[in-house]
Amino acid sequence: MIRTIAKNEIKSALRNTTAILLATIFYLLAGVAVFCGWKNYTTGNEQRKQAKEMFRHEWVEQKANPHSAAHFGTYLFKPFTFISLFDTGLNNYTGNSYRVEAHNQAEMNYAAAQDSDTEMRFGELTIANLFQLFLPMLIIFLCFRSISAERENQTIKLLFAQGLKSSTLLWGKIMGNYILVVGIILPVIITMLVATVLREPGMIFRMLFFNLGYLIYFLILTCVFVAVSALSKNSKNALISSLGIWVVCFIMAPKLVAGISSRLYPLPSRGEFNKMIEFANSKGLKGDKDRMERYKEYLKKTLLKYKVDSVNQLPVNFDGLSMQNGEDYLSKVYQTINDQVEENINKQQNIAQFFSFLDPFLSMQQLSMALAGTDYEHHIHFHKKAQIYRDEFIRKLNIKMAYGDKNYLQYDYEVGPEFFKTMKDFNYSQPNVTWAISNYQYSLYALVFWLGIAILSINPISKKIALN
Template sequence: MFIILATKEWQQVLRNHTLPAAVIALLVMLGIAFAGVCGRYNRLQEERAAANTHFRQQWEQLQVGDPHSAAHFGTYIFKPVTLLSSFDKGLDNLTGYTMRVEAHAQHSMAMPGLRPADSYLRFGELTMAGVLQLFFPLFILFSCFNSYTQEKTSGTLRLLLLQGAGPAVLLNSKAAFNLLIVNSMLLLGLLVYLPALFIIAGRPVTGTDLLRMLLLIICYAVYSSIFVLVGILVSAIAKNARQSLIIVLGIWLLWNVLMPRLTPVIGQALYPLPSRYAVQEKIEKAIKMGIDGNAPRESRQAQLTQEVLKKYHVTSVEQLPVNLTAILMQANEDYAQMVYDTYAAKTDSIIRLQNNITRYAACLNPYLAIRSISMALCGTDYDHQWHFDKAARQYRNTFIRCLNNELAYGGSKTDDATWKVDPRFYSTLPAFRYQPLTTANVLYSQRLLLLSLLLWLPGSVLLLNRVARYAQAQ
């Protein structure tokens, strides 16, 4: 009976030509998104590679004799472009990808300016992930909302029941058939365009790339299957096709439109984030007066001066074999770094509290779950941005410390304006290298959302079987 019902569904699909139209529509939309991102990826790769080479050569050829002056000259570091970020851009358009490195200033990531033509970004840019997260579920719901109600309106339901096809068998056969069709379409689209990303990049596929691609396919298959089961479930309990259509559209609007907008607003209202100006003002005050307000900069410098004099067993600055000015400057850098890290951690804790609202809501909303999982696997979520920001700031602090220490202990003395560093010293400072989060770290951070997404499947199947008796009475 199960095979007979599945064959009936297949013949019905072939008669109304919905399947070929849906496959073509999905491939076209994914193709449009793919065409938009592939050119952008190659352009960004070339631009950032050229910028990295330019600034590195500029630094290595620096002729500044004073290392601290070189620290003021500074350099730039760039966030590397991941290939899967072309699939799901996540927060990349908001978080920026360039950081300036210089003395006495802790710069944040520089974001590109928002042009008038880019105002559509507030609604989300068309990416392959966006197509699968927003538009593909809409097609699924349109395909499934009438799968059971049409049997009632056409009069075939009574005939099927009389021939021994129980409601549970009928609903399960429709679910199995639609799951097969939907996941075949999804697999076709992903297997066409995901490998194409690596072809246009012109680089070999790593084991990490393959693992993350496989995880993306599995997660999107689960996500699509949830909408199939929900669509058939609504069709089973609705009185007619119109009511079923209204309900599934309401579900899509609630899950994919309203909740993604409401949860960040709720998070901001519960855990308001201070303005950048207010945070910067507190940082500057803490650097000047001490993080607890009881250690002014002048007293810290006076104490350090006495410690250095005692260390070298001298009574005046002129007798020191090192450059006290550079030592004091590096001490100020270390203290400013400690203050900045303290306030950055406070800001990060507030952002994570805000994100937790969305994270908990994702347990009830598969769209929020797949959006977070997809960004994490593609390396474009908040955790990856925070991890890169920490690595960039650590490199900046090490970079400035090396320059100040060279001035302090490399042979110069306090107020000696004639001393100059060997220009070859600048080429010894290592270039910035970034190691992103591992896949294991990503999966661990997304464990709650992965579990909630997986639990939707058995929950939907159990609920579908529970309503089978109610569906029979219609």
């Protein structure tokens, strides 16, 4: 009987011109989203590849003092996976390049949002945005008349009089509408899976979980909006209530959660953050001496180590050693202050994951970004790897200056391509899907929680229908 009701629901939906129109619009928008995403993805990758090759060529072909080369530095570029074109997440806001330079611990820079403020206010059109925001509206227009229309037409009493159980009616309606939703998005899902296999097969598990998450998400929404239809006196009320849920959960709640988290755990601006770094590096962290005292203390230790009385008697270039000592302390300062900021960011993340138990949209949004590798955790993972590379990069140049060949003590000491070619490129590998999900396990639990609530609530709601 559930299958029969589902078939009738599908036939009824196919006669619904509004649902067909929304499905057509979805396909058009999906086509635009994939085309624009592919264009941005390929263009961005090509630009990063060319920039990387240019910086590498300029680096290895130079002839310079090691410390001058450290100031010249280089850039590291965050690689974007193929899945990121389906959900750009935070990529447009967190930046895509990292500056490697002496005496400076850089942040990620050159975010796309800096160059397209108006566009970013409305969000970039992606498959994830369509799945998260547009598809729920399509589900609303498929489901809002499911039960309420039966009540308005008085057919629900005839069905019950013939012995049909109210729970069977609800499950039949849910199955019919869910099959329609899956049928609509199936071409898009297959396209994404095939494209991932062809373009980046190592990401197939991420894409499988990406699509599985959305299939669960759509099932939850189908249950919710069929339930709203069942509890509404008429189709008009069902539509208004469903659209109200869409506005509150999908538009207002994310902004409200962001506002609450930023109010409870505020973050410094980049300018304030840089001032904190500079002040702590100059005056010293709590319990440490200031910059000049640290310099004098290190000089004293170095002279004692080599058993000499002055810098001129040292068999090494003290400038190179001193600069590396300063770099080590700068890294300590940066890590200390950055940890404090990250602690607040993690608290903000925890608030968002907590609220995901109240709103399935939030849980799906977080999981989607995590699986696409465009969330905050992936950004920090890259940034930390870039910092490690930067510290070793500068260290090697300072050590070369301190312990170079016989000319290293001369002021105009230079090294050439033979040395610079020994500096390894930065290679970054994105963590696996298990790592991605583990950072958002509470969002995953919230999605499963909502699925359980949606399924378990059907029987109580069906009993209420039978009583009415």
